[in-house]
Structure formats: C-alpha cells, structure tokens
Amino acid sequence: MKRKVPYLKLFFFTVPRRRGIAARLAVLSLVLAAIAAAWCLADLTSQVLLPPQPILALDHYAINRSLKSYLDNISVLIEPSSTVCSDNKRVDVLVLVTSSPKRFAQRQAIRDTWGKYVPAYFVLGLDGPAVEDLTADNYLEAKAYGDMIIFQFLDHYQNLTLKSALMMQWTAARCPSHLDELMLFKTDDDVLVNPWVLRRVVQQNSGKDLIGYRKVNSYLHRDAYNKWYVPRWLHRHDFVPEYLSGTGYLIKGSRLEEILQAAFEVPIINLEDVYFTYIVSKIKLNLTLTHDRRLSPYKPWLPLDCIYWGLASTHSLTPNEILGAWPSIERLGKRYEHGFDNCLYFVNNIWTELYLY
Known part of the structure; x- marks a missing residue:
C-alpha cells in the first residue's frame, strides 16, 4: 500500500x-x-x-408615496362606451383583468374562453408615460372589442398597486348603482377562471368584505433580483401575518370607496396584494380576509377535468394552456346549468391541493 x-x-x-x-x-x-x-x-x-441588476423602477416611490396624488394625475385614455353596469340588470360579479400592452395573446385567449360567460374588462397602461406611447395595435384592439380600459401611466410590474387602485376607482365611478350587490374580482391575464364556480364562491361568501387565497406568515423579499423585491425604505417590517394572493381576489362593491379613501392615508408600496388586502384593509380598516382555496394562485400538475372544476381560478397558465383546458370546463359548466355536477363526488371526497403546484 x-x-x-x-x-x-x-x-x-x-x-x-x-x-x-x-x-x-x-x-x-x-x-x-x-x-x-x-x-x-x-x-x-x-x-x-451575476446577471445585470434588474430595472427596479421604484425611484418615483422615493419621491412620492401618496396614492391620491398619483391617481389625480392619471387619466383614462380609452374605455368601453357602455358596460354591463350601464344596464338595469343585476350584476353579481365584475371581473377586471390586469394586463399590459404587448400581451395580446393572453387577452384573446380569455375572450375566446371564460370571458364569454362573465363580464370581464382588461386594465392596462402604456409602454411609456406619454399619450404618444399608446400603440396603434392597442387602439385598434380596444375599438374592436370594447373591453379595454387604458390609463395614461407607465405599465410596469412595480406600478401594479396603481393599476389595482385605478380598477377600484373605475368600478366605483362606473357602477355606482350596483355597488351594494356587486363583487369586484381583480385577477391577472394568465388566470383561467371557471365562471360557474366563481359565482358559487360569490354566493357562498355573501356579505364578506374580501375573499381570496389567504397567505399566512410570509416574509418580504429583500433580494433586489427577486420579482417581489421590497426595499426596506418602502416597508420596514419583514413579516406579513396574512394577505390575499393578488392572482385573484374579490372585493365587496360597497367597500371599494372606503378602501380607496383609507389607502389615501397609507404610504404606497409596490406589492398591491400586501398593500390593499393587508396594510389597508386588514390593518387600517380591520376588515376580515376570508380564505377560499378555490381562488387558487396555483395550477394542476395533473390536468384532469375534475381538478380544474374544483377551482374558481387557476394561475400561471399560458394562452395555449387556457385554450386547451377550457373545452372540458365549458362542457362541465353547461351540464352544471342543467343540474348535473359530474365532478361532485371527486371535488367533495378526493380533491386536494396536493394536485396543485
């Protein structure tokens, strides 16, 4: 050896x-x-x-954190000439979808699927801060479909809090006679909505102020390379006891103006779900956040019809995934309208969030 x-x-x-x-x-x-x-x-x-430092687009918050001053200086450039609220019919749920100028495929997938069964409007800004940044394609799309609300502000992920506030403000202004009966569903353009289950969620949570998928005991991200980065100068607390996932949550119509008025007194942060559902609604107004696992921030890893049917919303889907999953949901939905629930036993006895990721 x-x-x-x-x-x-x-x-x-x-x-x-x-x-x-x-x-x-x-x-x-x-x-x-x-x-x-x-x-x-x-x-x-x-x-x-290391990859290059991401464009954080947070500098304006260091200068101004007053939500009201932002909203006072943002005008609506394009909106539908008439909406579902223009009629005298009852409106139980109104869906406003956050989108951005270049996401044509996502909007079209929604129009071709669940957007046919629930009143849905797309909310977006511009590729730049000026009116000239409104593209001809967006203008023609808005005129063709009549379902787009375009505001004059820079459309950026870090401005999502402004976009969500504009959604609430627009709904309160355009649907004043429907606010007592209406639930606003704020969601994203990569979400597949099941209109039949969404209405069931609304009915079963009647009278509740905010309903969504409640996240508990979360820590804010302090890494500048993280998508959800929050610098300490924006929010000094590291820990968030609870909030509703921004991928899709319901707000009682009669609470919209109250939430906005309270938000005018609270310095803005870039995470809209933490800001509106926790800091403003929970801390400032002491409203209850109701958890409903059917408003899911996840999606099935096993794409079975009854797994999708167990959800009111499913997140992180590509346009092709939305289009592919929809025919089965639509078929189940039409049978549900006639009193048949093919997935009743599965949803009540077998369905589990272990099917999601």
Missing part, C-alpha cells in the same frame, strides 16, 4: 534548520497570499457571472 506524503508538512520541515523561523514564515506568507488571491479571484468571478 502506497504511503501518502504530506507534501506541505514535508516542505516546511525539510527547509534547512540553519535558515530557521524566518524561512518558514516566508513560506507561510506565500501560501496565505496565494489563498487570498484565489479568494479574491473567486469573488470577482462570481460578480462577473
């Missing part, structure tokens, strides 16, 4: 003794210098390999 030689020890102790401690210290210094150089090189390499 070959014997291992401790080369470093051998080197140290084979230095002639007449050179003494000085020689050994010199060698040790060289070794430490080499280790330090390697450490610095590794650190430099890791910095070079």
